[in-house]
Amino acid sequence: MALPPILQNLRIPVVGSPLFIISNPDLVIAQCKAGIVGAFPALNAREKEGEPIMLEAWLKRITEELDRHNQANPDNPAAPFAVNQIVHRSNARLERDLEICHRWKVPIWITSLGARVEVNEAAHDCGGITLHDIINNTFARKAIEKGADGLIAVAAGAGGHAGAQSPFALVSEIREWFDGPLLLSGAIANGRSILAAQAMGADLAYIGSPFIATDEANAVPDYKQMIVGHGAEDIVYSNLFTGVHGNYLKPSIARAGMDPDNLERSDPSKMNFGENREKPKSWKEIWGSGQGIGAIRTVQPAARLIDTLAAQYADAKAEMRKIVNG
Template sequence: MSKLPLIVAPMFLVSTPEMVIEAGKADVIGSFPLLNARPVEECAKWLKQVKENLPDTPWAVNFICHRKSNKRYEEDLKLIEQYQPPIVITSLGNPSEAIDIVHDYGGLVYSDVATVNHAKKATQTGVDGLILVCAGAGGHGGTLNPFSFIRAVKQFYDGAIILSGGMSTGADIAAAKLMGADYAYMGTRFLAAEESNAQEEYKQMVIDTTINDIIYTNAFSGIHANILIPSLLKQGIDPKTLKSREDVDLSHLVNVKAWRDIWSAGHGVTTVEKRETMKEIIDQLTKEYELGVSSFV
């Protein structure tokens, strides 16, 4: 069996230690945002749980580098230093401090980027890999075409490339490899997983919706994100009335109450048709990937 070159993306308020552990058991890289576990003592328990269950398997955490947004910035850095996750995925800020800590214990740092200029800045900090957030990604998605984005980045960077945006099948993963990516980065496909912390109604909405039910807007945080239109309608919000936000407000990273019922998904949502376990999803992706790779030979 071919090893599946996949990172299960860290999903805000959704990813759990159980998802990471089950991904690791299936020989792919799982991840969770550190801010999913609150308070910091709970986060320490999550890290301990994953580390004990996956002592020899790569796994990852997502660390928000934006000091003003992440009120736990210093505490999260200390957790990283203490529990030494093999991979740290950095978002929304300068990853330099995290890089120093992670490299000191031999770990890797991958930074997510949505533009070529952002990618160039990240490479200057010494990251080990770039997560190219392309059009169709769940959460804070980008706008660039993946073919063009990979080609542009490879002109100045020879580190690991992780491709994100709209992928939901094993064939997509095979295509990402053919394009030059080292890993595919997939979140939406796992939203309705049994081990996911998404609300039951959220999981059902993901199953019931398609790409036509997604709106790309910066109305909520000032950073564009792909949002499920039915979740807005459920809250009495008319998508037609949404206005562009001029300032960047990432307070939802701390005060999550308002975001518990505004739900995100990527363009790959159409593929999610039923409730499955992490193992079942990864087994299916692996079969599709092997079939896709064999078709390229």
């Protein structure tokens, strides 16, 4: 099945995943101008009581800046952008944010932690498509049954809220019944891995952690340097911090006074994505990361990172052609 037009003609088959706190208009705009889909969580756009709605301001800036770029570069238009909605009962902003995204005709809607028919209908009503992230085949079927256009398979090794299944198993099971848009997330940090995701059966790679170590990312310098200086063995998988299992940097956990190899388990029923949620102050600088960061060795502009990924991807395709052709 062909990809929807909005996901075709990307410079490389990559979506920059929406990073909690870290993804902002600067990063999204840089990603889109460099030829990949840029994305941010709607909940990243926060305002104090009485201030103008920040999500509205972010969408206005992104839309207008990408429009100006496209008018000035008709032969090299920007890729589309996406907004991530946390579809969980604790997200009290969801209805408001859906209305704002509908009004701004957001082209790609990424949904997480809950598949709801009305969210997909809102996206379709304004001409958008929905991609739902899942960690197993059961959730994948439910998402498509409720009207999602495509799936993001969040496999073992992915940053943030990640599954525990091998990408080989997860993609294979989904492709037995689903021929629509399929993205793969999980330790993808170079061009070879992008091509490998496609060889497995995915259409696009979903890349997050490498973009933490970019100039545009809303991450403190220590966080960026921790990404640059560590690798897969420095990641721990835990549900303590949000109630949902995710991957985190061990050094940041240790610095908060905890033993990263002996963390307690959390009660998933206490999961809370509301703006007034409480968590220990010591958790403020516990940082998420996927296992692919061993490939990241410098903090750089997002466009330069994408240039590197594109060159690596082209080289990997050339090498595979030689292998296939004997």
